[in-house]
Amino acid sequence: MASAQKNLSEFSAKNVTDMSDKRFAIVVSEWNEEITEALFNGAMETLLKHGAKQENIIRKDVPGSFELSIGAQWAAQVDEIDAVICLGCVIQGETRHFDFICQAVADGITNVSLKYNKPVIFGVLTPDNQQQALDRAGGKHGNKGDEAAITAVKMLGY
Numbered sequence: 001m002a003s004a005q006k007n008l009s010e011f012s013a014k015n016v017t018d019m020s021d022k023r024f025a026i027v028v029s030e031w032n033e034e035i036t037e038a039l040f041n042g043a044m045e046t047l048l049k050h051g052a053k054q055e056n057i058i059r060k061d062v063p064g065s066f067e068l069s070i071g072a073q074w075a076a077q078v079d080e081i082d083a084v085i086c087l088g089c090v091i092q093g094e095t096r097h098f099d100f101i102c103q104a105v106a107d108g109i110t111n112v113s114l115k116y117n118k119p120v121i122f123g124v125l126t127p128d129n130q131q132q133a134l135d136r137a138g139g140k141h142g143n144k145g146d147e148a149a150i151t152a153v154k155m156l157g158y
Protein backbone atom coordinates (compact mmCIF):
# COMPACT_ATOMS: atom_id res chain seq x y z
CA MET A 1 0.00 0.00 0.00
CA ALA A 2 1.55 3.32 -0.98
CA SER A 3 1.92 6.21 1.46
CA ALA A 4 -0.71 8.00 -0.63
CA GLN A 5 -3.26 5.45 0.60
CA LYS A 6 -2.00 5.12 4.19
CA ASN A 7 -0.88 8.29 5.99
CA LEU A 8 2.42 7.66 7.74
CA SER A 9 1.23 9.48 10.87
CA GLU A 10 -2.03 7.60 11.28
CA PHE A 11 -1.67 4.49 13.37
CA SER A 12 -3.58 2.45 15.89
CA ALA A 13 -2.47 3.34 19.41
CA LYS A 14 -4.27 0.36 20.93
CA ASN A 15 -2.23 -2.15 22.89
CA VAL A 16 0.62 0.32 23.24
CA THR A 17 2.44 -0.39 26.50
CA ASP A 18 4.00 2.15 28.88
CA MET A 19 7.29 3.52 27.52
CA SER A 20 8.35 5.42 30.66
CA ASP A 21 11.19 3.03 31.47
CA LYS A 22 12.34 2.38 27.92
CA ARG A 23 15.53 3.86 26.47
CA PHE A 24 15.79 4.88 22.83
CA ALA A 25 18.61 5.88 20.50
CA ILE A 26 17.72 7.94 17.44
CA VAL A 27 20.41 7.91 14.75
CA VAL A 28 19.96 10.74 12.25
CA SER A 29 21.60 11.19 8.85
CA GLU A 30 22.83 14.72 8.09
CA TRP A 31 22.21 14.43 4.34
CA ASN A 32 18.99 16.27 3.31
CA GLU A 33 19.00 17.89 6.75
CA GLU A 34 15.70 19.75 6.24
CA ILE A 35 13.98 16.40 5.79
CA THR A 36 15.80 14.42 8.46
CA GLU A 37 15.25 17.12 11.08
CA ALA A 38 11.52 16.95 10.36
CA LEU A 39 11.66 13.16 10.71
CA PHE A 40 13.50 13.53 14.02
CA ASN A 41 10.97 16.02 15.37
CA GLY A 42 8.14 13.68 14.44
CA ALA A 43 9.84 10.72 16.07
CA MET A 44 10.58 12.61 19.29
CA GLU A 45 7.02 13.95 19.51
CA THR A 46 5.58 10.48 19.02
CA LEU A 47 7.86 8.84 21.60
CA LEU A 48 7.06 11.51 24.20
CA LYS A 49 3.35 11.26 23.41
CA HIS A 50 3.52 7.56 24.24
CA GLY A 51 5.19 8.08 27.60
CA ALA A 52 8.89 7.95 26.83
CA LYS A 53 11.02 10.30 28.92
CA GLN A 54 13.19 12.95 27.27
CA GLU A 55 16.17 11.86 29.36
CA ASN A 56 15.79 8.32 28.07
CA ILE A 57 16.18 9.33 24.42
CA ILE A 58 19.67 9.89 22.99
CA ARG A 59 20.42 11.30 19.56
CA LYS A 60 23.44 10.47 17.43
CA ASP A 61 24.16 12.05 14.04
CA VAL A 62 25.93 10.37 11.12
CA PRO A 63 27.09 11.97 7.83
CA GLY A 64 24.79 10.03 5.50
CA SER A 65 22.27 7.21 5.37
CA PHE A 66 25.00 4.77 4.42
CA GLU A 67 26.47 5.34 7.91
CA LEU A 68 23.17 4.62 9.66
CA SER A 69 24.05 0.94 9.95
CA ILE A 70 27.26 1.50 11.90
CA GLY A 71 25.62 4.27 13.90
CA ALA A 72 22.82 1.87 14.76
CA GLN A 73 25.32 -0.80 15.77
CA TRP A 74 27.21 1.55 18.09
CA ALA A 75 23.87 2.37 19.73
CA ALA A 76 22.44 -1.15 19.81
CA GLN A 77 25.54 -2.60 21.49
CA VAL A 78 24.77 -0.48 24.55
CA ASP A 79 22.87 -2.85 26.85
CA GLU A 80 20.70 -0.08 28.29
CA ILE A 81 19.27 0.87 24.88
CA ASP A 82 15.97 -0.90 24.23
CA ALA A 83 15.36 0.24 20.66
CA VAL A 84 17.13 2.17 17.92
CA ILE A 85 15.41 4.41 15.38
CA CYS A 86 17.33 5.21 12.18
CA LEU A 87 16.26 8.30 10.23
CA GLY A 88 17.49 9.27 6.78
CA CYS A 89 16.50 10.47 3.34
CA VAL A 90 18.12 9.12 0.19
CA ILE A 91 16.99 11.05 -2.90
CA GLN A 92 17.44 9.54 -6.35
CA GLY A 93 20.20 11.27 -8.34
CA GLU A 94 21.53 10.73 -11.85
CA THR A 95 23.36 7.50 -11.11
CA ARG A 96 22.85 4.11 -9.47
CA HIS A 97 24.45 5.38 -6.27
CA PHE A 98 20.92 5.66 -4.83
CA ASP A 99 20.33 1.93 -5.30
CA PHE A 100 23.54 0.92 -3.56
CA ILE A 101 22.93 3.17 -0.56
CA CYS A 102 19.31 2.13 -0.11
CA GLN A 103 20.08 -1.57 -0.28
CA ALA A 104 23.12 -1.26 1.97
CA VAL A 105 21.31 0.64 4.68
CA ALA A 106 18.24 -1.61 4.59
CA ASP A 107 20.39 -4.73 4.84
CA GLY A 108 22.72 -3.17 7.40
CA ILE A 109 19.96 -2.04 9.74
CA THR A 110 18.30 -5.45 9.50
CA ASN A 111 21.56 -7.17 10.39
CA VAL A 112 22.10 -4.95 13.43
CA SER A 113 18.58 -5.66 14.68
CA LEU A 114 19.07 -9.42 14.37
CA LYS A 115 22.63 -9.32 15.80
CA TYR A 116 21.64 -7.44 18.93
CA ASN A 117 18.14 -8.92 19.18
CA LYS A 118 16.41 -5.59 19.61
CA PRO A 119 14.23 -3.37 17.40
CA VAL A 120 16.25 -1.24 14.97
CA ILE A 121 13.74 0.72 12.93
CA PHE A 122 14.17 1.65 9.26
CA GLY A 123 12.96 5.24 9.16
CA VAL A 124 14.62 6.06 5.85
CA LEU A 125 12.82 7.85 3.02
CA THR A 126 13.87 6.79 -0.49
CA PRO A 127 12.04 9.27 -2.74
CA ASP A 128 12.53 10.12 -6.38
CA ASN A 129 12.66 13.84 -5.62
CA GLN A 130 12.56 16.53 -2.93
CA GLN A 131 8.80 16.98 -3.11
CA GLN A 132 8.12 13.32 -2.40
CA ALA A 133 10.45 13.66 0.60
CA LEU A 134 8.65 16.75 1.89
CA ASP A 135 5.31 15.01 1.48
CA ARG A 136 6.53 12.23 3.83
CA ALA A 137 8.31 14.42 6.38
CA GLY A 138 5.27 16.20 7.77
CA GLY A 139 3.50 16.87 4.49
CA LYS A 140 0.38 15.45 2.91
CA HIS A 141 1.41 11.85 3.46
CA GLY A 142 2.37 12.32 7.11
CA ASN A 143 5.74 11.93 8.78
CA LYS A 144 7.96 8.86 8.44
CA GLY A 145 9.49 9.79 11.77
CA ASP A 146 6.11 9.29 13.45
CA GLU A 147 5.80 5.89 11.81
CA ALA A 148 9.31 4.86 12.86
CA ALA A 149 8.72 5.87 16.48
CA ILE A 150 5.36 4.09 16.81
CA THR A 151 6.95 1.03 15.22
CA ALA A 152 9.62 1.03 17.96
CA VAL A 153 6.93 1.46 20.62
CA LYS A 154 4.87 -1.40 19.24
CA MET A 155 7.88 -3.70 18.96
CA LEU A 156 8.82 -3.03 22.60
CA GLY A 157 5.31 -4.08 23.52
CA TYR A 158 5.56 -7.28 21.46
Ligand SMILES: Nc1c(NC[C@H](O)[C@H](O)[C@H](O)CO)[nH]c(=O)[nH]c1=O
Binds near residue numbers: 066088101
Ligand atom coordinates in the same frame (compact mmCIF):
# COMPACT_ATOMS: atom_id res chain seq x y z
N1 LIG B 1 23.08 11.13 -1.81
C1 LIG B 1 22.72 10.85 -0.50
C2 LIG B 1 23.62 10.34 0.43
N2 LIG B 1 24.92 10.11 0.07
C3 LIG B 1 25.98 9.90 1.06
C4 LIG B 1 26.04 8.47 1.59
O1 LIG B 1 24.95 8.21 2.48
C5 LIG B 1 27.33 8.24 2.36
O2 LIG B 1 27.42 9.16 3.43
C6 LIG B 1 28.56 8.39 1.45
O3 LIG B 1 28.39 7.52 0.35
C7 LIG B 1 29.86 8.07 2.19
O4 LIG B 1 29.82 6.79 2.74
N3 LIG B 1 23.23 10.06 1.69
C8 LIG B 1 21.93 10.30 2.08
O5 LIG B 1 21.58 10.05 3.24
N4 LIG B 1 21.04 10.79 1.18
C9 LIG B 1 21.38 11.07 -0.11
O6 LIG B 1 20.52 11.53 -0.89
Ligand SMILES: CC(=O)[C@@H](O)COP(=O)(O)O
Binds near residue numbers: 090091092094098
Ligand atom coordinates in the same frame (compact mmCIF):
# COMPACT_ATOMS: atom_id res chain seq x y z
C1 LIG C 1 21.65 8.97 -3.47
C2 LIG C 1 22.87 9.67 -3.91
O1 LIG C 1 23.98 9.45 -3.50
C3 LIG C 1 22.64 10.60 -5.05
O2 LIG C 1 21.87 11.69 -4.57
C4 LIG C 1 23.93 11.12 -5.62
O3 LIG C 1 23.57 11.77 -6.80
P1 LIG C 1 24.15 11.24 -8.20
O4 LIG C 1 23.61 9.83 -8.39
O5 LIG C 1 23.61 12.20 -9.25
O6 LIG C 1 25.66 11.27 -8.10
